[in-house]
Amino acid sequence: MDEFTFIDAIKQHTYKQSSIIKGVGDDAAVFRQPAQDVVTAVDVFVENVHFSRSVMTPFHIGYRALAANISDLSAMGAVPASYLVSIVIPDFWSEDELHDMYSGMAELGSAYGMDLIGGDTVSGKELTLSITAFGYVNRNKARYRSAARPGDIVFATGTLGDSAAGLFMLNNPDDYSDEAFYYRRHRMPTVNAEFASALDFLPRLALNDISDGIANEANEIAQASQVSLTIYEERLPVSSQFGQFSDEQQFKWKLFGGEDFELIGVVPKSRWADVLKAADLSQTRITKIGHVDKLGDTGPVVSLVDHRQLKRRLEQKGYTHLKQVRK
Numbered sequence: 412m413d414e415f416t417f418i419d420a421i422k423q424h425t426y427k428q429s430s431i432i433k434g435v436g437d438d439a440a441v442f443r444q445p446a447q448d449v450v451t452a453v454d455v456f457v458e459n460v461h462f463s464r465s466v467m468t469p470f471h472i473g474y475r476a477l478a479a480n481i482s483d484l485s486a487m488g489a490v491p492a493s494y495l496v497s498i499v500i501p502d503f504w505s506e507d508e509l510h511d512m513y514s515g516m517a518e519l520g521s522a523y524g525m526d527l528i529g530g531d532t533v534s535g536k537e538l539t540l541s542i543t544a545f546g547y548v549n550r551n552k553a554r555y556r557s558a559a560r561p562g563d564i565v566f567a568t569g570t571l572g573d574s575a576a577g578l579f580m581l582n583n584p585d586d587y588s589d590e591a592f593y594y595r596r597h598r599m600p601t602v603n604a605e606f607a608s609a610l611d612f613l614p615r616l617a618l619n620d621i622s623d624g625i626a627n628e629a630n631e632i633a634q635a636s637q638v639s640l641t642i643y644e645e646r647l648p649v650s651s652q653f654g655q656f657s658d659e660q661q662f663k664w665k666l667f668g669g670e671d672f673e674l675i676g677v678v679p680k681s682r683w684a685d686v687l688k689a690a691d692l693s694q695t696r697i698t699k700i701g702h703v704d705k706l707g708d709t710g711p712v713v714s715l716v717d718h719r720q721l722k723r724r725l726e727q728k729g730y731t732h733l734k735q736v737r738k
């Protein structure tokens with residue numbers, strides 16, 4: 412198989428999105444979307460940073476990479492439409508493994524009516540996958556981190572910490588309950604695109620997707636909106652068997668674990684009932700986890716009220732790349 416046979420094998424022969432004028436097969440793709448705003452995001456996934464072959468099959472690698480991108484589109488309130496895929500492929504990856512990786516993307520992409528419209532294929536030392544996703548949102552309805560105001564409600568979708576728990580369980584097999592559930596939450600995370608776009612009617616809403624851990628994303632909202640946030644530890648939503656892990660693991664995973672691809676949102680109190688209705692329609696679990704406060708004397712702060720009702724600062728830590736000091 413060479414580069415061109417490979418491209419031929421993974422290319423779609425028809426496109427679901429009517430906006431696509433040219434997909435795979437020329438120097439670039441072309442689409443037209445006159446009425447809406449186009450939302451685009453790119454993320455890169457590197458072997459042994461974002462995934463390890465010991466616990467992820469090629470199918471899962473593809474699936475989760477696209478999930479991370481759809482999650483960013485959801486966090487903007489956009490409806491997913493199409494994606495580009497660039498890969499660096501080591502020699503030892505087989506044709507079947509590559510096709511399985513594309514099947515992982517195609518399975519999730521198809522569920523959201525998305526088309527693969529292009530990409531790039533090169534050989535190299537370490538498997539690296541970069542996906543650029545496109546979505547649409549009604550004009551001026553993209554949801555920004557800067558939309559939070561004092562008095563608003565802070566909420567989260569789904570449950571937190573499951574992906575980090577799943578990764579830990581995959582690496583440290585033991586006698587746990589609900590293993591399959593946690594494995595799946597890590598390998599095939601749910602995304603909240605229907606819920607986010609169902610909130611289109613709201614005049615004001617801030618959203619952020621939880622890729623690095625809610626402590627990080629809550630701080631991003633506080634900084635972008637120039638407000639402070641208070642979050643109650645006891646309200647943080649966790650899965651039914653989460654209690655099987657130590658207190659320390661639970662605390663670390665639900666606040667700093669990341670890769671849950673759930674959403675943290677902020678809405679005016681007066682709109683909470685509308686959010687609950689949209690969540691019900693899209694069968695999304697949502698939980699009120701805190702509120703927005705005025706900017707503190709020292710700037711935007713996120714506080715965590717713990718199970719003993721003690722309030723402390725929730726630092727912006729989580730999964731951060733480039734941590735080492737470099738010149």
Ligand SMILES: Nc1ncnc2c1ncn2[C@@H]1O[C@H](COP(=O)(O)OP(=O)(O)OP(=O)(O)O)[C@@H](O)[C@H]1O
Pocket residue numbers: 453454479483622623
């Ligand atoms: N190398 C880069 N060049 C240009 N812009 C970048 C680069 N890296 C990140 N950005 C931009 O910085 C902002 C924050 O990016 P970041 O990757 O932290 O967000 P995210 O995709 O939501 O999070 P994550 O990657 O953890 O899922 C985005 O606007 C992104 O496009």
Ligand SMILES: Cc1ncc(C[n+]2csc(CCOP(=O)(O)O)c2C)c(N)n1
Pocket residue numbers: 454455459460461462463578622623668669670730732
């Ligand atoms: C082998 C392996 N080691 C560690 C992790 C955990 N992990 C990697 S990247 C990331 C944050 C999101 O990344 P980004 O900010 O690049 O979107 C997290 C929580 C993993 N999944 N696999």
Ligand SMILES: [Mg+2]
Pocket residue numbers: 453454
């Ligand atoms: Mg990113």
Ligand SMILES: [Mg+2]
Pocket residue numbers: 482483486619620621622
């Ligand atoms: Mg994001």
Ligand SMILES: [Mg+2]
Pocket residue numbers: 622623730
């Ligand atoms: Mg990150």
